[in-house]
Amino acid sequence: MSGFYSHRKLAENVYIEIAGVEHEDFAVGQVFEHRPGRTFTAEDSRLHALRGADLSPRAVDAVYNEKVYGGEQVVSETLVLGVVTALTTKTFNKVVANLGWGQVRFPTPVRVGDTIYAESEIVGKRESASRPTQGILHIRTRAVNQRGEEVCSFERRLLVYKRGLGPYEAAGY
Amino acid sequence: MAEFAFVSHVPIAENRYRERYGLDFEDFAVGQIFKHRPGLTISQQDNVEAALDTLNQAMLHFDAHYAAQTEWKRPLVVSTLTLHRLIGLTWKTFNKRLRILGWADISMTHPVFGGDTLYAESEIKATYDDGDPRCGRLTVITRGINQDGIVVCSMEYDILVYKRAAVPFAQANY
Numbered sequence: 001m002s003g004f005y006s007h008r009k010l011a012e013n014v015y016i017e018i019a020g021v022e023h024e025d026f027a028v029g030q031v032f033e034h035r036p037g038r039t040f041t042a043e044d045s046r047l048h049a050l051r052g053a054d055l056s057p058r059a060v061d062a063v064y065n066e067k068v069y070g071g072e073q074v075v076s077e078t079l080v081l082g083v084v085t086a087l088t089t090k091t092f093n094k095v096v097a098n099l100g101w102g103q104v105r106f107p108t109p110v111r112v113g114d115t116i117y118a119e120s121e122i123v124g125k126r127e128s129a130s131r132p133t134q135g136i137l138h139i140r141t142r143a144v145n146q147r148g149e150e151v152c153s154f155e156r157r158l159l160v161y162k163r164g165l166g167p168y169e170a171a172g173y
Numbered sequence: 174m175a176e177f178a179f180v181s182h183v184p185i186a187e188n189r190y191r192e193r194y195g196l197d198f199e200d201f202a203v204g205q206i207f208k209h210r211p212g213l214t215i216s217q218q219d220n221v222e223a224a225l226d227t228l229n230q231a232m233l234h235f236d237a238h239y240a241a242q243t244e245w246k247r248p249l250v251v252s253t254l255t256l257h258r259l260i261g262l263t264w265k266t267f268n269k270r271l272r273i274l275g276w277a278d279i280s281m282t283h284p285v286f287g288g289d290t291l292y293a294e295s296e297i298k299a300t301y302d303d304g305d306p307r308c309g310r311l312t313v314i315t316r317g318i319n320q321d322g323i324v325v326c327s328m329e330y331d332i333l334v335y336k337r338a339a340v341p342f343a344q345a346n347y
Binding site for chain 2: 067106
């Protein structure tokens with residue numbers, strides 16, 4: 001069983017960090033545990049609402065949140081989805097673009113103070129018919145909180161560069 | 174003569190009105206289309222911040238030199254940032270949403286770059302009353318449309334929305 005490498009040797013004693021796993025090295029059935037996890041704070045939620053131009057009082061008025069929702073501080077689903085997706089980006093770094101998500105679920109709400117960890121399984125992999133230098137990965141990602149409860153799961157399809165065919169050398173990667 | 178629909182300001186006393194946006198579950202019907210305003214211009218700074226805030230390591234979003242070597246030629250906006258802004262822009266219609274249950278589908282149909290302006294538009298695909306006295310459920314399709322009229326994102330999701338009598342707005346000073 002061999003892992004994947006973080007660095008490529010450029011010369012004696014000189015190493016450059018590698019961005020992500022190559023498309024050719026993914027195989028259906030592999031599971032990748034993403035680290036670090038991420039803790040959600042009240043400030044995360046507040047800023048997320050403000051930046052989304054979302055004036056729903058729940059996110060910006062603590063008195064309203066107390067009276068109507070009993071003060072429960074639930075993290076917005078769009079932030080959870082954004083964070084869980086982002087946590088996968090070290091492994092799935094050779095991305096051209098996301099094509100889309102499916103079956104996005106939130107079995108347990110994420111609350112302020114919770115820490116989540118994500119993992120992804122490769123469920124499909126194929127060549128792109130219209131883009132010969134690229135492939136399509138089909139992955140299933142799930143995230144759990146610090147108690148092991150599943151807080152988010154989804155399927156996602158992304159377009160990735162094939163080995164040696166990305167912009168890496170030209171960009172100094 | 175303009176025709177109006179849905180109350181935004183509730184009369185509280187003589188000559189006094191209080192803003193109370195958001196439709197009740199009972200107001201929604203299959204086939205309705207809502208054009209949300211205002212739109213929102215997304216900047217490359219927004220893009221960098223969203224990537225850094227969420228621990229997103231895909232340099233396509235924040236390394237402009239790298240992005241210049243790709244077919245996009247400039248940083249591509251984080252997909253979940255686009256999705257977040259679109260959902261946020263719907264708040265005046267969906268302010269009485271309790272939560273998003275999940276997305277059946279999210280399709281990114283056109284690239285979004287810093288400088289693009291997004292407008293959201295929603296269509297009610299289905300309404301369900303599961304007998305919960307507080308909330309009903311809606312299936313909504315929301316599309317993001319850029320300044321050129323191109324659909325950049327289309328998503329289908331289910332939400333719970335409060336029924337008319339279920340939220341103690343007045344007691345919460347709303």
